[in-house]
Each structure stands twice: as structure tokens, then as C-alpha cells.
Amino acid sequence: MRPTVHDIAAAAGVSLATVDRVLNQRPGVRHVTREKVETAIRELGYVRDVAAANLAKGRTYPLVFILPASDNSFMHGLNAEIRQAIVRSSAERTDIRTIEVPAFDPAALVSVLEELSREKPCGIALVATDAPDVRAAVDRLVRERFPIVTLVSDLTGSLRHHYAGVDNIAAGRTAARLLGRFLGPRKGEIAVLAGSMLVRDHRERLEGFSAVMAAEFPDLAILPVLEGRDDPEVAHRLVADALGNAGIIGVYSLGAGNRGLIRALKEKAVDRVLTVVAHELTAHTRAALIDNTIDAILNQDAGHEVRSAIRVLKAKADGLAVIEAQERIRLDIFLKDNLP
Amino acid sequence: MRPTVHDIAAAAGVSLATVDRVLNQRPGVRHVTREKVETAIRELGYVRDVAAANLAKGRTYPLVFILPASDNSFMHGLNAEIRQAIVRSSAERTDIRTIEVPAFDPAALVSVLEELSREKPCGIALVATDAPDVRAAVDRLVRERFPIVTLVSDLTGSLRHHYAGVDNIAAGRTAARLLGRFLGPRKGEIAVLAGSMLVRDHRERLEGFSAVMAAEFPDLAILPVLEGRDDPEVAHRLVADALGNAGIIGVYSLGAGNRGLIRALKEKAVDRVLTVVAHELTAHTRAALIDNTIDAILNQDAGHEVRSAIRVLKAKADGLAVIEAQERIRLDIFLKDNLP
DNA sequence: GATTTTTTGATTTACGTACATCAAAATTGG
DNA sequence: CCAATTTTGATGTACGTAAATCAAAAAATC
Structure with missing residues (x-):
């Protein structure tokens, strides 16, 4: 059985409340005590049960997808996949909203990003327009600890946590x-x-x-x-x-x-x-x-991109690792023989 | 907010206990009452919170992977991916065991399958050897309500729930x-x-x-x-x-x-x-x-196959739907330019 | 050493579900 | 109509974590 908060409390010789303070970085714990708890966490290999934690917190993951208002089949497909993800929202505890911005308009994208900094979603996925202003806005949000992934189109040189798209x-x-x-x-x-x-x-x-x-x-x-x-x-x-x-x-x-x-x-x-x-x-x-x-x-499979973006944003929001191989978006090559 | 058991109880005009009896198919509910509850479930669109349910039950998913004892790089890779999945077990509530059987030996495979029928894992993934006996053994297990997926090599014409492999x-x-x-x-x-x-x-x-x-x-x-x-x-x-x-x-x-x-x-x-x-x-x-x-x-990406098999088996064990597009194993075509 | 401040412990409630128990009510059989 | 049986309700505990409260203990300050 994996260790629980009770096990850590016992191992560290402190109370549950103190363990909780450490785990959720609440104030009022002396440095030495904090270290004792952290040692116990490391030694027992404790990992928070995310499901139980989310249940207790009533947590949902408010996510925002920022998409260009482009009228082509790929973007329609992408939108459809996001709608599918919205249908699954309740089971996945996500709360997904999409924002459309004019295509190829860095200024519009930047202003949306700046608004989001106030709204505090727990993750942002955006189809990036490659411009210095956008890069700066993204970097700012990353520094404010927002998980950010670029979708379909990357923003190289920025601090975005992940790119869900093909090379x-x-x-x-x-x-x-x-x-x-x-x-x-x-x-x-x-x-x-x-x-x-x-x-x-x-x-x-x-x-x-x-x-x-x-x-x-x-x-x-x-x-x-x-x-x-x-x-x-x-x-x-x-x-x-x-x-x-x-x-x-x-x-x-x-x-x-x-x-x-x-x-x-x-x-x-x-x-x-x-x-x-x-x-x-x-x-x-x-x-x-x-x-x-x-x-x-x-x-490129839009469904995979959307699902991957969501998985990565949730993981980043929880400070968890992602399975890199799973999140790599592959370039599909279709001949008439291997069509899905 | 999604509806809870309390909401159903209220809507159906019955107690929590009765709702619970219906949901977990326990005896002692009159037909009419059961129908009232089922109607409420349908009308409110209730879906069991699997995370909470698993927490309450302390549920894990004991899964068995049956692999041929073949000494080639693909099987080594597949084994490695299963080991990775075992590392993630605690977070995913899985409890994965692998069984090696002699390659191309239908009888050995059948006898392992028959043993499993006694062991009661909540899901079985097997690299199928294509033989009538194997098909019969798989069909028998499916009828006994074991979720079964074939891995890498399919068993066409059998009742297996899913095939995690390429065409x-x-x-x-x-x-x-x-x-x-x-x-x-x-x-x-x-x-x-x-x-x-x-x-x-x-x-x-x-x-x-x-x-x-x-x-x-x-x-x-x-x-x-x-x-x-x-x-x-x-x-x-x-x-x-x-x-x-x-x-x-x-x-x-x-x-x-x-x-x-x-x-x-x-x-x-x-x-x-x-x-x-x-x-x-x-x-x-x-x-x-x-x-x-x-x-x-x-x-074919062994990692995807293993992860997909696990997702599908868990979903079947819970009676949930899978995202078909997500579980389709793609044939990767690599030229020297698109290597991962 | 007394006082203030900080740190820690003990305890409780909650999340949504599962499961068990016991009592109360309704239904059935005679 | 009574007894036996079935069905239903009420209630409590548990899972692992979060979050709050209040009291107790320890440390820091004068």
C-alpha cells in the first residue's frame, strides 16, 4: 500500500496538521520541522493521491484554449475536438473555455493573454502567433506560474512548458x-x-x-x-x-x-x-x-493534440511529471492503404 | 455541478441506501422502486464519480499481461513498456502482472487463460496466438465477464473487447x-x-x-x-x-x-x-x-499499445466508454526525416 | 521570569461513494 | 387479520486529502 499523510506524520513524529501545512505550503512551520516532514515524504516515497485531493478540494481545472478565428477544416476539426473534451469535462474535472482571436494578429493575442493573467485559469493552451510581443506575454504568464502549452504552432525560444504539435x-x-x-x-x-x-x-x-x-x-x-x-x-x-x-x-x-x-x-x-x-x-x-x-x-491528429494539451496542463497544474513519449505528437503519413 | 447520489435519492423520492442498492446491484429492491431510481439516474444524467468510488472501495485494478517468451527487440520493448506501467501503478491504481508463455504454443496459452479464470483479475491483455482453442478460451472468459484485449496480434472472430495493435x-x-x-x-x-x-x-x-x-x-x-x-x-x-x-x-x-x-x-x-x-x-x-x-x-509503438490496453481494460472493468480515436493504434511510417 | 509571538497538536467537517447494520415500514401468505 | 417476509430508511464508518478552529506547547522578546 502506498503511504498516506498519516504515515508521514508518524514517521516525522509530527501531527497530521503539520504535515498538511507542509504539503500545502501553509505558513506557521519552523524550518527544522518542515525539513523533518520533507525527509519523511522523501523516504517513504509519498505521493499525494491526486484523486482524493481533488475530491476533498472539490477541485476543477479551469482551462482556456485560445484559437485563431480561421475558417479552414483543420481549425474546425480542432474546435470539434475541444468540444468533445468539453463533453468529457465532468469526468475529467476540467472546465474548458475557448477564446477566438483574429488570426495573425499578435496584438489581439497579447491582450487576451493579459486579461487571462487576471482571470487565473489553471492552464492555458494557445495556437501561437510567432511574434516577439506574444513571446513576451507568454513568458510573463509562465513566470506568474501559469501552465502554458502551445498548440499546433509553437513559440520557440519562449518559456512555454510544452508544445502539443508536430515538428x-x-x-x-x-x-x-x-x-x-x-x-x-x-x-x-x-x-x-x-x-x-x-x-x-x-x-x-x-x-x-x-x-x-x-x-x-x-x-x-x-x-x-x-x-x-x-x-x-x-x-x-x-x-x-x-x-x-x-x-x-x-x-x-x-x-x-x-x-x-x-x-x-x-x-x-x-x-x-x-x-x-x-x-x-x-x-x-x-x-x-x-x-x-x-x-x-x-x-497531425487534432484530437491527440487537444487531449495531450489537457493532460499536460493538468499535470503541470499539479506539479506532476508527464509521460514524454505519450505526449509526443506524431506526424502521420497516410497512403491510400493505411487510412484510418 | 454534476449530480450526486444524494440528488438521485431526492429526485426518486427514496433513501440513499436504496439508491446505493440499485447502483451496486444489491438485492432487496422492488422492481418499481428500482425503476424509479433508474429513471432519476437517466434524467439527471448521473454518472458515478469513479475516483470517489475507487477511493471508497480501496479499489485497484489487477491486470494480467500474457506475453510470448520471444527473444526479439520488439518483445523486449513491449516488456519494458509494461515495466514502465508497473512503475506508474500506484498512481493509476493498477496492479499489473505479466505471465510469459512459450511462443506459438496454443495449448500453453489456453492453460494459462484457464488458470486466470480462477484468479479473477479485472482484466487480461494477451498477445494472441491464432488458434481455435485460444479463441474458445478467450470467448469463455469474455462470457464470464472478464474484460479482454488482444495486444499486438489479434484474434479475429473472437469476442475480445478490443484489439490494441496495428492493422x-x-x-x-x-x-x-x-x-x-x-x-x-x-x-x-x-x-x-x-x-x-x-x-x-x-x-x-x-x-x-x-x-x-x-x-x-x-x-x-x-x-x-x-x-x-x-x-x-x-x-x-x-x-x-x-x-x-x-x-x-x-x-x-x-x-x-x-x-x-x-x-x-x-x-x-x-x-x-x-x-x-x-x-x-x-x-x-x-x-x-x-x-x-x-x-x-x-x-507500432509498444508504449501506446500498452497504455491503450490498460486504459481500455480499466474502462471495461468500470463499464465505461472508451475514446475510440484515442485507442486506435497507428501504423507509424518513419523516413529518416521524421524519426522521433 | 513573565509576556508575547510563533509553532504545533488535536479535532472536526467535508468531498462522493461503498458498505454494513438495525429498525421501521410495506407487502405477502395463510 | 396476524405472522412472516421483503423492502426501505436512517445512520454510521471508511477511503485519503483539504481546510478550518482552538487549545497547548514551545520559542523568542524584553
């Missing part, structure tokens, strides 16, 4: 190798469709993609990036235009708006063999993978 | 497509190295692999399967021999013993360009992926 440089590199290997010895040009080069994850995917292409597939030339702003209509126009170039033999779509991409491919590339790698598994990309319009899909 | 047919299909696409228009022969065709997962991988190869890559011919018995030495000899055949341009290793495969490749294929897809990420296959001896690794 986008690795994703770009993987896309490059898939395209390069699928194309084999062929020479030609590769079109890259992104949402916006202002978004960190897209920049990183491109960075990884370009690096591997340059180093390992010199016969493939990357064309200037098409910025489709994650909008299917824009993406459609850009890709349709680009496909006028007969030298294009491959496409890497690293952002959203794949509906437009797929439409353009079906209209313009019926007679050509294009190799296409795209991001994010949606109903559209799935269908395109199955009908061979797309050759591979790279995906 | 091996999909894995084989995926391997075929990767090999086929990587090889492009080349014609040639593919060597397949398996552990044993007596193991269901290996059979299924081969089945998926052959299907896709036949249907979509007619220029690639699959050579007769080499059975390396998951032994590096045997694998080494078989592959070294096979590589005498100059027509081989690709290798699919669907079992263990990859250390021998890699050694053979490095000795015999220095002058040739072979495309190789292997299963299971280990220190050896990882190194081989990085130095380009292997082109892609398919993997």
Missing part, C-alpha cells in the same frame, strides 16, 4: 523525401502551395522541404511559393495558373485550401502524371488520396 | 506501395523476409503486401518468402544467400531479426541500389535508416 521542419523534410523518392529519376519542377509565409508552421514546413530537396534531389527545382491564404478559391486559381507550366511534375501543398488544389488538379492534370503530397487529412483530401489525385497526406 | 494487412499494403513507388518504373524481384508464416501478423502483412504488389506493381515479382524465425543469424544467412540473385531490387522485412538483414545488406549490396522497407524501429533499424541501408520503417 513542422521534419514534416517538410518528410514531404520532400516522399516526393523525391516517388518521382525517382525524373527531372522537373515542383509547385509549392502554402497558406501564408507569415505563419510559422508554414515557413518551417517550407524550410525543411527546401533543405531536403536541395541536398538530395537536385534534379527537382522548387518553384516560387504560391500563397493561397488557406482559401480554396485562391488556391484553385493559383494552382490552375501554375499548371500551365508543363515542367511541373510534383506538387507540395503545405497549408489548407486543399479543396481548391484538388479541383485544379482534376481539371488541369487529367492528362499528366503529377505526384502530389498534401497536408491535413480531411474528407476532401481523403477522397483525393483514394482516387489517386494525391499520393500522400501528412497529418 | 497488419494495411501495414503490408503500405509497405508494398512504398516499395513500389520508391522503385518507380524499374522491373525486378522483391525478396520478402518474415519470421514465420505460422504467426498471424506476419501472414497478414504478407497478404496485404502481395495484394497491392499484384494489383498495382506488376513489374515487381515477389520471391518465395524467407522464414528467418525472427533470428538475426538465420535472417543473415537467408538474405545473404538470396542476394546472389542479381534480379532483386527490393526487400521487405516484415518480422524481427533485422540485425541480420542489415548485416547482410551491408556485406552483399554495397555495389547495388536496393530499396528496403522493414518493420519495427529499433536501435539497429534506426541506424540503418539514417545511413540509407533501409528506406522506410513501419512501426
Whole structure:
């Protein structure tokens, strides 16, 4: 049986009340006494029974998710997963609220973060916009002891406790190798469709993609990036235009708006063999993978990201360790054969 | 606030004791009264606070993992993950025991299962050997209300509650497509190295692999399967021999013993360009992926499988729902760019 | 050494559930 | 209608922790 507070009290030769004072850092304990208790805790290997403690405290975990107001399938999926988590709230003792902020607007994000500092949630998950102000605001909150995890898009160099998202440089590199290997010895040009080069994850995917292409597939030339702003209509126009170039033999779509991409491919590339790698598994990309319009899909599982963020925030709020391997968000590679 | 037993008692117009009798299916409640209580439970949406209940009961979850005594890196990894889970036992209220049985020995497995029926663990996870006797034994335990999940290797057609492992047919299909696409228009022969065709997962991988190869890559011919018995030495000899055949341009290793495969490749294929897809990420296959001896690794994450099995068994023991998407074990595809 | 202040102990209630006991009420059988 | 039986209620204790109160003891101050 694991030791309880009673065991510590006995071992340290103090009363329950004193143990409680130490455990919950309440004042009125002499230094020597505190040390006696801490020694007993260490020696008996006591760990607080979180379930019992939460029951006694009537504790809930008020969590805030800050999301950009972007209208694309990935963000819709993310929202849906958060709603699922809200459904599970009562069983998990969480109390989840989402805040929408304008996309790509560091100032708006910063002001929300500053408000939260007053509201005192016990954890914050945010889809970070990469800007110095945001980094500063996050660091400030971390110093005020708020658990913070970045979601989907990281804030490198900040003090955030954890990042629940994929390694986008690795994703770009993987896309490059898939395209390069699928194309084999062929020479030609590769079109890259992104949402916006202002978004960190897209920049990183491109960075990884370009690096591997340059180093390992010199016969493939990357064309200037098409910025489709994650909008299917824009993406459609850009890709349709680009496909006028007969030298294009491959496409890497690293952002959203794949509906437009797929439409353009079906209209313009019926007679050509294009190799296409795209991001994010949606109903559209799935269908395109199955009908061979797309050759591979790279995906991050929004459900895993949300559940992981919640687990990590709760653990940090309780000062507990997380299982690192469990919280690593994997880059899923889907071919038509291993679709879920 | 979520409703408590008190709320139900009040709503149903009965006493706490009666609610308790209903909730814990104790005798001595008239049919009409039981229905009143059940209605109140439904209407208030009451769900038992599992944490509080476990605290009151002093409940632990005695779980048994039945593993084959196979000496390969995957099974070692699986064992290590179970040991990790045992370390977390006290926090998770689990009490995990592993039983080793001789590999590929249905009778031994059956006799262990029969013993367990007397021991009354609250859940059983087993790496199934695919045999009618095993299926019958599992079905019997399920009928006796033991939660049972298969791990790594499934027992299709049985009544097991859940399978914590990858879809091996999909894995084989995926391997075929990767090999086929990587090889492009080349014609040639593919060597397949398996552990044993007596193991269901290996059979299924081969089945998926052959299907896709036949249907979509007619220029690639699959050579007769080499059975390396998951032994590096045997694998080494078989592959070294096979590589005498100059027509081989690709290798699919669907079992263990990859250390021998890699050694053979490095000795015999220095002058040739072979495309190789292997299963299971280990220190050896990882190194081989990085130095380009292997082109892609398919993997199942043993840690996820173990944690998932535990979550599912606990949920079944409590009669709770599981989050399906969370418990789906994914086939990881690793290229050298997305290694963890 | 007396007084004030700080530290510690003892005790109680609570969280939501499980489980046991005993008495009271309702139902059933004859 | 009475007795036997079944059903229900009332109540208490327990699980491991949190949090509060008040008294007692110890330490610090003058």
C-alpha cells in the first residue's frame, strides 16, 4: 500500500496538521520541522493521491484554449475536438473555455493573454502567433506560474512548458523525401502551395522541404511559393495558373485550401502524371488520396493534440511529471492503404 | 455541478441506501422502486464519480499481461513498456502482472487463460496466438465477464473487447506501395523476409503486401518468402544467400531479426541500389535508416499499445466508454526525416 | 521570569461513494 | 387479520486529502 499523510506524520513524529501545512505550503512551520516532514515524504516515497485531493478540494481545472478565428477544416476539426473534451469535462474535472482571436494578429493575442493573467485559469493552451510581443506575454504568464502549452504552432525560444504539435521542419523534410523518392529519376519542377509565409508552421514546413530537396534531389527545382491564404478559391486559381507550366511534375501543398488544389488538379492534370503530397487529412483530401489525385497526406491528429494539451496542463497544474513519449505528437503519413 | 447520489435519492423520492442498492446491484429492491431510481439516474444524467468510488472501495485494478517468451527487440520493448506501467501503478491504481508463455504454443496459452479464470483479475491483455482453442478460451472468459484485449496480434472472430495493435494487412499494403513507388518504373524481384508464416501478423502483412504488389506493381515479382524465425543469424544467412540473385531490387522485412538483414545488406549490396522497407524501429533499424541501408520503417509503438490496453481494460472493468480515436493504434511510417 | 509571538497538536467537517447494520415500514401468505 | 417476509430508511464508518478552529506547547522578546 502506498503511504498516506498519516504515515508521514508518524514517521516525522509530527501531527497530521503539520504535515498538511507542509504539503500545502501553509505558513506557521519552523524550518527544522518542515525539513523533518520533507525527509519523511522523501523516504517513504509519498505521493499525494491526486484523486482524493481533488475530491476533498472539490477541485476543477479551469482551462482556456485560445484559437485563431480561421475558417479552414483543420481549425474546425480542432474546435470539434475541444468540444468533445468539453463533453468529457465532468469526468475529467476540467472546465474548458475557448477564446477566438483574429488570426495573425499578435496584438489581439497579447491582450487576451493579459486579461487571462487576471482571470487565473489553471492552464492555458494557445495556437501561437510567432511574434516577439506574444513571446513576451507568454513568458510573463509562465513566470506568474501559469501552465502554458502551445498548440499546433509553437513559440520557440519562449518559456512555454510544452508544445502539443508536430515538428513542422521534419514534416517538410518528410514531404520532400516522399516526393523525391516517388518521382525517382525524373527531372522537373515542383509547385509549392502554402497558406501564408507569415505563419510559422508554414515557413518551417517550407524550410525543411527546401533543405531536403536541395541536398538530395537536385534534379527537382522548387518553384516560387504560391500563397493561397488557406482559401480554396485562391488556391484553385493559383494552382490552375501554375499548371500551365508543363515542367511541373510534383506538387507540395503545405497549408489548407486543399479543396481548391484538388479541383485544379482534376481539371488541369487529367492528362499528366503529377505526384502530389498534401497536408491535413480531411474528407476532401481523403477522397483525393483514394482516387489517386494525391499520393500522400501528412497529418497531425487534432484530437491527440487537444487531449495531450489537457493532460499536460493538468499535470503541470499539479506539479506532476508527464509521460514524454505519450505526449509526443506524431506526424502521420497516410497512403491510400493505411487510412484510418 | 454534476449530480450526486444524494440528488438521485431526492429526485426518486427514496433513501440513499436504496439508491446505493440499485447502483451496486444489491438485492432487496422492488422492481418499481428500482425503476424509479433508474429513471432519476437517466434524467439527471448521473454518472458515478469513479475516483470517489475507487477511493471508497480501496479499489485497484489487477491486470494480467500474457506475453510470448520471444527473444526479439520488439518483445523486449513491449516488456519494458509494461515495466514502465508497473512503475506508474500506484498512481493509476493498477496492479499489473505479466505471465510469459512459450511462443506459438496454443495449448500453453489456453492453460494459462484457464488458470486466470480462477484468479479473477479485472482484466487480461494477451498477445494472441491464432488458434481455435485460444479463441474458445478467450470467448469463455469474455462470457464470464472478464474484460479482454488482444495486444499486438489479434484474434479475429473472437469476442475480445478490443484489439490494441496495428492493422497488419494495411501495414503490408503500405509497405508494398512504398516499395513500389520508391522503385518507380524499374522491373525486378522483391525478396520478402518474415519470421514465420505460422504467426498471424506476419501472414497478414504478407497478404496485404502481395495484394497491392499484384494489383498495382506488376513489374515487381515477389520471391518465395524467407522464414528467418525472427533470428538475426538465420535472417543473415537467408538474405545473404538470396542476394546472389542479381534480379532483386527490393526487400521487405516484415518480422524481427533485422540485425541480420542489415548485416547482410551491408556485406552483399554495397555495389547495388536496393530499396528496403522493414518493420519495427529499433536501435539497429534506426541506424540503418539514417545511413540509407533501409528506406522506410513501419512501426507500432509498444508504449501506446500498452497504455491503450490498460486504459481500455480499466474502462471495461468500470463499464465505461472508451475514446475510440484515442485507442486506435497507428501504423507509424518513419523516413529518416521524421524519426522521433 | 513573565509576556508575547510563533509553532504545533488535536479535532472536526467535508468531498462522493461503498458498505454494513438495525429498525421501521410495506407487502405477502395463510 | 396476524405472522412472516421483503423492502426501505436512517445512520454510521471508511477511503485519503483539504481546510478550518482552538487549545497547548514551545520559542523568542524584553
